[in-house]
Amino acid sequence: MERAMEQLNRLTRSLRRARTVELPEDNETAVYTLMPMVMADQHRSVSELLSNSKFDVNYAFGRVKRSLLHIAANCGSVECLVLLLKKGADPNYQDISGCTPLHLAARNGQKKCMSKLLEYSADVNICNNEGLTAIHWLAVNGRTELLHDLVQHVSDVDVEDAMGQTALHVACQNGHKTTVQCLLDSGADINRPNVSGATPLYFACSHGQRDTAQILLLRGAKYLPDKNGVTPLDLCVQGGYGETCEVLIQYHPRLFQTIIQMTQNEELRENMLRQVLEHLSQQSENQYLKILTSLAEVATTNGHKLLSLSSNYDAQMKSLLRIVRIFCHVFRIGPSSPSNGIDMGYNGNKTPRSQVFKPLELLWHSLDEWLVLIATELMKNKKNSADITSILLKQKGHDQGATSIPPFEPPEPKSYENLSTGPGESKPDAVAVKQEANADCQDVISMTANRLSAVIQAFYMCCSCQMPPGMTSPRFIEFVCKHDEVLKCFVNRNPKIIFDHFHFLLECPELMSRFMHIIKAQPFKDRCEWFYEHLHLGQPDSDMVHRPVNENDILLIHRDSIFRSSCEVVSKANCAKLKQGIAVRFHGEEGMGQGVVREWFDILSNEIVNPDYALFTQSADGTTFQPNSNSYVNPDHLNYFRFAGQILGLALNHRQLVNIYFTRSFYKHILGIPVNYQDVASIDPEYAKNLQWILDNDISDLGLELTFSVETDVFGAMEEVPLKPGGGSILVTQNNKAEYVQLVTELRMTRAIQPQINAFLQGFHMFIPPSLIQLFDEYELELLLSGMPEIDVSDWIKNTEYTSGYEREDPVIQWFWEVVEDITQEERVLLLQFVTGSSRVPHGGFANIMGGSGLQNFTIAAVPYTPNLLPTSSTCINMLKLPEYPSKEILKDRLLVALHCGSYGYTMA
Template identity: 95%
Template structure:
């Protein structure tokens, strides 16, 4: 009983002391016993353990070599901290990083611990290994209340860290307003530079700390650059800190013009400059107008420098376009900026906003003078040519008589005035030599085309920003029409101008049509690059396919009903997000990524032409598809056509290939190209031959009595469909008496067409064939085409897709097929005098081997109308009436004659060229001229 009581008393004492063990003798073990108690501020337990022990309270442990006093200061354990200090703990002991307990208390804002440490003579001026004192830690974290207590003990409030930064520097950088004020009140040097010459104002501006910058400026801070010449304003603009720039300008108004001049610095990020000027322009209408006027003046100055032939073209061009882009951006986002164009001066209104363009009018006037001057010089040197462009297509470096011209040096700054003499006299070049006026004009074109085109681009941008979205400025259209011939000369000399500067072509169909033949003549690769550059220009990330997609934006589809479920999710998805990136997941499957996206497009390609949906029918060759004129048997057919358009548009947008091929006529519908009777061959070769026959023969005496109406099959029933109003009563063949009393459908009196009726008869036949073609290829499926295009144009603008012809569109959508040249050679026939061993034929196949895979596909398309080789190779190529081998026919050679083709019989009509080089040149010209040169057998 007595023994049990003793054990109970011992347990009670142990519990009262909050410990069950005595403190170990060795410091290493003891410190880890004490540390959790110190962290929890169990000062009684710590006191009892230390009371009878030999533990060294200054023992440093762990990797950072800290004492228990460091732990107490860091955790805010005030009672334990006082206990340790009373036991002799050193308040100035530094750990491995040089931090004292006061540093840690200041860093974590432990006010009571700081006060006790100061009572026990903690040194506030001790620096850690980075040169930071306790005052630095308080400044970094904005501990103003603690700072007030600490500065009373600080001998030097401007003590520097290892980088020469004071507490004021770091407080300004982190934007702690009250801390900055406290330091300034305590005598901190407001203009003290660090080791690199950066002042507190510099630090505030480097991080866009508007309020701290304002406090410094209010108290007289100087506007100083660092040792590298970087100013506070430079830092604000680099970071896009518009509010801080606003404060700097308030105290230093001269900086406004500095910002305007910064628009010429290509080292500064343009989007940051826009951000700054956007903020400044939002402050008031007067500030907005001042910014625009200043930008217009700088743009005008740069534009005139660009027009000075002695200037650096690349630098001046980039500078001008950069300034104009910024100008247009600011113009559109001004305070309460109108969006309807009424107050934007596009129609000549003399509003304050339209007046900001006034400085630029000087530049536009100079541009107009240059173009008029060049047109005048060209006309004077036109001589026997009837086309201005032919002057510019002469071999470079040759005069009109074929003699060589010495290299031409750009004239000096005064050359603009000299060029306008127009006397035709010899003029001195920059080296003091003489050149003929005509040659001089040619070199003026060479030197000025790029420069003037860059200014034209700037002019277009300024005109466009004054217009409502989607409208092209009437003024700019008038400008292009006025200088049409000169601009075409520029492009003929250097087609790259189209891609570099004539972006207006993509936004105005009227202007696009003027240059389309030149655009189509450019390499397919260049047009593809231009297409995707402009397709993605308004999107945040050009590498959109690899953008991470939000979980809510994943297209979740069911594999067993992929067509319907995909249609449903795509129709509900955000169009803008689909343009940026696609993520697909099959229901019940974990897989995601680009492999799944490719699989999705591949499966949908097959489903779109699945006969169960009745959307598309097979063409005559069995490999291509055409919209089904009877697709209305499916009540959702128009929604599905719209979905099919979306899928093809998305695939093209994201450079995904689809495993589906359409008829040539359907590609034309997508491109907005009119179909012709040759396109009928894809769906009815026999009917196409009949149309060709009536065009080639006189049917007046055959008794056919054709009228401008036809019978067509509608769900098995034959219906009479007029080709034009009243077509059932209009004969295609008419006698001379009837003809003489009429005008042709083209509005031309018949008697003016020909002395006989043959010309008019031919026009009637051509009109009949065209209307029949449109009925079968367009009118019969117009609702389906419209629905498809509605979906397609959600992702691909009509203006951009016009860059390509129907053959190239097929390549973009379905990719590059593999062509086995040896199989091609093996299954080729020769006619009209050619044999396999003839030199021309051998040259031809050598050229086919040499050209690029893309050009081989163009050749295959050129001759057969298809980019695909059927299953089984060239032996299975189909013609208009069944299997038809690739055939090469001889044609007599005349200079510059191009190869032609008859696609219905897969025949290449190859002239008997005198050399391999000429053959290759003429063949490539024919291939890169799109569909020009195709004929129908």
């Protein structure tokens, strides 16, 4: 054992001697031999190598031209660093970026290395190429302990970098409290500006460093803007730094009002302002009330400016609605904000919180007077059979140099007697109303509708923020009813105003019903545009097919159980992601794109009405479907109805067509439209005729002895079901027969399938809000969901493109369209499905067919012919790849084979 150890020691000494005999003669090779030893602080090995070498310890190597002393300082290799310094290494040698070893030691917090470098006369005032000194590096990283040692050697603690920034600037920016205190104790200039005029306080606020800002303010830092006029508060608000804003306000209370005024600045992001005011409002009840009252006052001033015809409509409208949105947000999130549903401030509740709305009452009063005046003039014009254009404002006649139009106000200001007014208020001008019409005049409704509508929207928002979600303020309902005629006039003039300002109509069915006839009178195309514009409002831009970030976002479907597997994956999927886009892949297939998505919807359409699931039953005509009242035979029927609703909602959301048609009554159920006796004909034509006969004839003396109860199938057994309470004892008479017919209709068409309808709508409304779908009637909804039932070949030809060598006049193309004309309607549907993935044409015809990235025309591309070659397709771009067949007969044969054998299943073609 001893002999073995001796041999091992001898071997070790031999290896060491062999390794440390000498360095290579050239510095380039030698430095790369020494560098790993220096990094590991193997000072003995380095010492041995250097002892018998002419190596230049100041040799600079590598891309950045650093010496071994830089390496030692950077890595904290103290022993090697001392050894190199003793060998004559220059402690102030600068690499290509101007950094000395002291810079690197300071940057990495190598305290011992810093001490040794200072012992060997390292210059702490040397700047690198960016003007940074060692003190800057310590300040950047908050190395306060090292800073205490270093400042004793610094001649100027306020030494500036190339941008004029001192160590105090960077320490404040990075939020290093103790470092800031150390620098200030060492004499740092607390208000020193950099080259752009930014002080340390400015730097602290730019990154929301509350603590360092507080230290500076406590020590007397001045509140100064930079050379561009940007203040510390501006920076805090831009970043949403509520805590830092709070500190600034503590030392400069006047800044509170500045923040309130900032709500009018369009350039500031609204969510950042909300963040700041939300934080400030949470500090105390008094602060909360002060913020709300101040916001209400600013909103009132802006609202009166908006009502003045001399103001910039667009700017004032945006400003008012922005302030009111912020006001409502703060109101809802205030400290211990009540949620008892009391309409505070609008039902006589005199709590402190209700008083914050008081300034806005001036604005609502002006709004009311405008609407009353317009209603009065409308009535006058009706009586005189004159056109509303007699209400005019004269725009010329102002003194030279005048820049505004006098506010338009009612002739009798009696209602203002008990109302204090401010400089921003707008009162209708009696003189202007009476001015005579001329060529320079404008219709007052055209001039005021948008302005008044914006204020009405603000009024609605303020009313709503005090109510529980989903409830409309009684005061606002009363307001709409009071000004019904004027508001209808506004909507008639500009129906899109409902979407721009009258959101309350969409959100409140009670109010929307008063205006629905106006909306339904608008072109179907316009309503479709409004529908999709607001359906996708606020969603990020995305392709029609969602490009998932991971496999979990892909709907992986099994073809052999497409209904159940689809139901399972959709129920687990993220609803928000499905709204943005859909990615579908069939298990065991590689294809994934728009064509696959369309195929999925197409197949699911057929599966939803598959009799095996007992969800829907065919109508009397055999072409449409109605929920099956006996669907309970399937234990999962309500879950499946919910899934069916999700699929139709998703299809409508993404403009995909479904291969299914429902009865008119079911479309009415989706829209929330009451059914009538004529809808019964779809499920029982004979019964519908009987109901029609009752309505058309006098039944007084017929002795029918009908009562308000009927026999119906309840869980497989016939039972007497009352149509209303006590219906079995109420006879049907000539006077109440219309009620009887309606109640029978509701029982047959609605009550019998109410659970199924509810489940379906629960899924449908996950993707389609009830407020938006009500823009359509039952016929239009069918077009939106299922497209045109027939294929117009001439429209198809008109909207087809040709590529890869084909032209419309080519023989192959002419043969192709002749074949399309010859084949059956069913085969045309197969062809359409083969190329586009969908068997339906959207509303508007082939010009509106969608591709993978938007509208994409049906396209035919040339492919070289080989015997027996079948046509293929790229469904994502709606392209038919048609070989150059030598005859019409071969083309037709090959095309039909492809259609009947290959309509399902896609590759990445």
